[in-house]
Amino acid sequence: GATIGILGGGQLGRMLSVAASRLGFKTCIFEPNGDCPASHVANYHFKASYDDEAALKSFAAAVDVVTYEFENVPTSALDLIESIVPIRPNRRTLAVSQDRMSEKAFLSELGLMVAPYGAVEDAESLAAAIAQVGTPAILKTRRFGYDGKGQSRLMSPNDATQALADMAGADAVLEGFVDFSHEISVIAARGQAGDISCYDPGENVHLNGILHTTTVPARLTPAQRTDAVLIAAKILNALDYVGVMGVELFVTKEGLIVNEIAPRVHNSGHWTQNGCTIDQFEQHIRAVVGWPLGDGTRHSNVEMLNLIGDDVDRIADFAKGGSAGIHLYGKADVKAGRKMGHINTITGAA
Ligand code: ATP
Ligand code: MG
Ligand code: MG
Numbered sequence: 001g002a003t004i005g006i007l008g009g010g011q012l013g014r015m016l017s018v019a020a021s022r023l024g025f026k027t028c029i030f031e032p033n034g035d036c037p038a039s040h041v042a043n044y045h046f047k048a049s050y051d052d053e054a055a056l057k058s059f060a061a062a063v064d065v066v067t068y069e070f071e072n073v074p075t076s077a078l079d080l081i082e083s084i085v086p087i088r089p090n091r092r093t094l095a096v097s098q099d100r101m102s103e104k105a106f107l108s109e110l111g112l113m114v115a116p117y118g119a120v121e122d123a124e125s126l127a128a129a130i131a132q133v134g135t136p137a138i139l140k141t142r143r144f145g146y147d148g149k150g151q152s153r154l155m156s157p158n159d160a161t162q163a164l165a166d167m168a169g170a171d172a173v174l175e176g177f178v179d180f181s182h183e184i185s186v187i188a189a190r191g192q193a194g195d196i197s198c199y200d201p202g203e204n205v206h207l208n209g210i211l212h213t214t215t216v217p218a219r220l221t222p223a224q225r226t227d228a229v230l231i232a233a234k235i236l237n238a239l240d241y242v243g244v245m246g247v248e249l250f251v252t253k254e255g256l257i258v259n260e261i262a263p264r265v266h267n268s269g270h271w272t273q274n275g276c277t278i279d280q281f282e283q284h285i286r287a288v289v290g291w292p293l294g295d296g297t298r299h300s301n302v303e304m305l306n307l308i309g310d311d312v313d314r315i316a317d318f319a320k321g322g323s324a325g326i327h328l329y330g331k332a333d334v335k336a337g338r339k340m341g342h343i344n345t346i347t348g349a350a
Helices: 011-022 053-062 075-082 091-098 100-109 123-133 157-166 222-238 280-289 309-319
Strands: 003-007 026-030 044-046 065-068 117-120 137-141 151-154 172-176 182-190 196-198 202-207 210-216 243-252 255-262 300-308 324-328 339-349
Touching (some): 003 011, 053 075, 065 280, 100 117, 100 255, 123 172, 137 157, 222 255, 243 280
Antiparallel strands (some): 182 196, 182 243
């Protein structure tokens, strides 16, 4: 059987490895940290950093295709890997989504709605961006932000100095505050033949900047549900994408606004593990190895609850009902704000 290389060894890499293994593939992770969630289940682990050219070369030579759960792989490492083995999803997608400015420009050019935005490097460009998008607004680092990290809210232009200081010199983007009723995401997959399968949109609630719950079905009209899926499909087609992507959307009176895209399996798609026959992890593996996509139809209503930090100490309570799908990531240290696992509770038949 083929061996699948995975860049990144976190919980997403772990669940991708399990899915790949179930389909008869071997997995090989590339991850600098030794005791990482994926290292407990992958067949091979290159424990090296992204500037170790020799390690990157032997990793690439040991696998048949490379995918990733970690989007911030340096360009030099990607160049080296791609000279030896294909990377799926493709490089262009990574380039577009690694930087919030290029991501927003790409989405706007596709004719999709995004929050009003402007580039910020210094006090002058921040003042210009405030004049353009108004307040309230959110200043976000262009790169490396996740779980709401690297963000600062401006309730009025008076908050400009503090917000700029919060960026610690990093290039940023100012986004106008979107007046949404709720947030949803579409987990979409595209195969190598260009076939697309979208999971039913999930409704997302965040707590302290971190995803707290995803509920399916989301509160959407039939027209909004169709829009959400069409938006996701348009993005995947435009990128000639192969694999699973998470597309985060704000629901507003004016329509669906794209918040951001994640070119990988997504936390808000974890419900598919217990709500569908083919979950997002299997779907992603199928796409990257060139298999036909599986049927993403939802058979159950599900609420996915993230276990953050010491939530995980209450696992026995969560397990009591007997019908909750329990997914723990095997992380040794419990830390505040750390994703330790999740629980999928079936709330009814679809
Ligand atoms: P993730 O962990 O999803 O990658 P992130 O750090 O990249 O998160 P965003 O998704 O950009 O951050 O923002 C986190 C949350 O902050 C959003 O889910 C939403 O609740 C809120 N938010 C972000 N941008 C806006 C906006 N322009 N208007 C209103 N709320 C926003
Ligand atoms: Mg993000
Ligand atoms: Mg987000």
